[in-house]
Amino acid sequence: MRSIVLGVGGFGREVLPALAANGIEIAAVVDHDTGALADAARTYKVTPSAVFDNDESQWWDTDAHLVVDCTPPGHHLRHAEAAFRTGKDLLVAKPMALNLGDASRIMDLATAAGRRLAIIQQMRYLPAFLKVRDLIGEGSLGRLGVVTITFNVEGTFWRPGLAWRLAMDQPVLWEGSVHVLDLVRWVIDDEPAAVVAHAFSPPWSEFRGPAGLTMCAELRSGTVVRYLANWAPRGSAVVPLNSGWELEFDHGVVRVVDESVTVNGEVVFEPSAQPTPLADLNTRLVRWYLGWLNGQDPRGPTGADNLRTVAFADALQRAATNGVRVTL
Secondary structure (H helix, E strand, C coil): CEEEEECCCCCHHHHHHHHHHCCCEEEEEECCCHHHHHHHHHHCCCCHHHEECCCCCCHHHCCCCEEEECCCHHHHHHHHHHHHHCCCEEEEECCCCCCHHHHHHHHHHHHHHCCCEEEECHHHHCHHHHHHHHHHHHCCCCCEEEEEEEEECCCCCCCCCHHHHHCCCCHHHHHHHHHHHHHHHHHHCCCEEEEEEEEECCCCCCCCCCCEEEEEEEECCCCEEEEEEECCCCCCCCECCCCCEEEEECCEEEEEECCEEEECCEEEECCCCCCCCHHHHHHHHHHHHHHHHCCCCCCCCEHHHHHHHHHHHHHHHHHHHHCCCEEC
């Protein structure tokens, strides 16, 4: 399979090896960063005529089946229009879009063109979360009543693309918490019914928009999810995406801490010594995507599925902005 990759610096650097590891040819690369562009073209032996230094060039005319969009989310709708217009499938970095209207439009375009759309929500493939999903599915712990999640990191740690993230209206929501909201839906296998939320920023935050967020969501089953995120912490313990979950059941408590999983204090999943590399998670997601294209497992971050994650994030944003309880 031949692909066109939009955005080969920053996050794109983590996706290119995942494509190659799954046997996908890099047929064309697009980026305004000439250094990143040259590195990608050299590493993946891209024909010079298929190296584009801006996304207004006619990259869409390249002979390829798949477009992989690793650019900032504000570009995704425009790129989707070009991809689907020229009969290509699309794999796009999260978030699909920065609002529900644009995400719905992207999904409508995919449906009208008869093409496959999926979102790179690679945290679904973290082994610890797969283990918790299995534990819930087994049912031996009884009803799930309360989930408490903490996400507490310095939001400027990921340097590539920092300038546009600092300028976002809702950075901690759309760049970070969208992973958590997607995981809530995927791991618990449930959908949100109602949300209340509050967004805030510590006075020292470098972000233009809120760097902090609290949420209380009620799922359709009645499970309550409590969530706290802070991208400008001072002194509090670092809690990355692969940690900070506590799930309370009839018959016990499940915790995820640094990719390990315990049930009532007993370790049931022990991770490797080092955190799972992002490139490995991307590789697993691309493997699923190729299987889906070939008629295999549809359970994954498809466009239709991810539209519900975007709707969750949209509801949270409306709840925080307007100070109201939002039902879905």
